[in-house]
Amino acid sequence: MTGVPADRPTVTGQDASRPWVTCLFAVTDTPVPDGVLAVTPGHDGGGPLRILEAGPLRLVVQDVPVAAFGEEALARRLDRPDELERCARAHHRAVETAAREGAAVPLPMATLYLDDHNAVRAVTAREAPLRTLLDRLRDRSEWAVKVYCAGPARTSGAASGVAGDGGPADGRSYLSRVSTRRRTEREARETALARAHAVDRELRRYAVAATRHRPQSEQLTGRSVPQLLNAAYLVDDGRRADFLEAVRRPALADGTAVEITLSGPWIPYSFARLDEVACDAREEVRA
Structure with missing residues (x-):
């Protein structure tokens, strides 16, 4: 800071x-x-x-x-x-x-x-x-929102070389299953990441400023799924109820499996930067 x-x-x-x-x-x-x-x-x-x-x-x-x-x-x-x-x-x-x-x-x-x-x-x-x-x-607080994939980030069945029915896999079918599973996992992650971005866009409507931090590693979060969004929002204390309701609303609204965690209110450390005073126009996300 x-x-x-x-x-x-x-x-x-x-x-x-x-x-x-x-x-x-x-x-x-x-x-x-x-x-x-x-x-x-x-x-x-x-x-x-x-x-x-x-x-x-x-x-x-x-x-x-x-x-x-x-x-x-x-x-x-x-x-x-x-x-x-x-x-x-x-x-x-x-x-x-x-x-x-x-x-x-x-x-x-x-x-x-x-x-x-x-x-x-x-x-x-x-x-x-x-x-x-x-x-x-003044009269504003920081709220931290993190979005995770709600399910396992990866599976190991295909990578193990074992067929789905428990029998041995021939080389061609094994490679096909690996390719299919990787594609499915990639598409699921992309869909979840798009959902995390949508959550961020929605929450910015209720904040006067927002910032994204680098997503934390699984080692830091203690979770076996990736963190898709690590964001902080500066919220008018008078709009706290609206912001909290907005956090609860989008979690699984479109069927995408994501998990949203919220913490706060915090002292607005993320927004107490003198170098940002001159660029408020880029930071402000007024509703």
């Missing part, structure tokens, strides 16, 4: 004496109560979450130790899955705290500045696009 670039701290030279750097989690234009921030855990070893004022914008930040968040130390930590997960959870908690109060732009994890002044200066320089993005996200 693209956000405000970070001034990466180091632990050498003049920065070696600086014990703390400023970690920026999110930008909002809505007040966040101090009491709420005080009870929200940030990164381990850091100070309490707090707000920095940057004109009309508010930055959710935390003082974190250079010893753990200097460039080299952080790179080593994020190479460890347990540390990566711990940092990601802390980042999300802080973003979620801001988002509960109003529109918030989540920044990339480990967006670090040498001090508060540098953080405020970087955000102030991008005030206009950040305010546009906040307006875009």
Whole structure:
């Protein structure tokens, strides 16, 4: 995700004496109560979450130790899955705290500045696009929709060289069955993929923006069938019921065996991109 670039701290030279750097989690234009921030855990070893004022914008930040968040130390930590997960959870908690109060732009994890002044200066320089993005996200949520083939993606009978009736197969009939089965599987997949695209087109009618992510592998999904669509939709909270009804409607409407899964509402990470503010016309899919 693209956000405000970070001034990466180091632990050498003049920065070696600086014990703390400023970690920026999110930008909002809505007040966040101090009491709420005080009870929200940030990164381990850091100070309490707090707000920095940057004109009309508010930055959710935390003082974190250079010893753990200097460039080299952080790179080593994020190479460890347990540390990566711990940092990601802390980042999300802080973003979620801001988002509960109003529109918030989540920044990339480990967006670090040498001090508060540098953080405020970087955000102030991008005030206009950040305010546009906040307006875009206000009173809207992200919903994730994934579409899968509903049945097995492949069969193994033909490939095994065994005839359909259990008897041995001669070479010509075996090749014919393999060819037929491959063609049938290909046609079924193409039909299911077309159905997934149709689902996407329908859901875009109820969203203000949508994006497709790369389909996840079967190893990641834990399913033995391919994922045909991995999409996210930015939906007005006022149209939530319409969107949810639309998700339920098209699943097997034309007899195509596809399975649709829905999750959300989420913080709109997929749409909190400064580089997309300038190309809203391509992203907007207004009904």
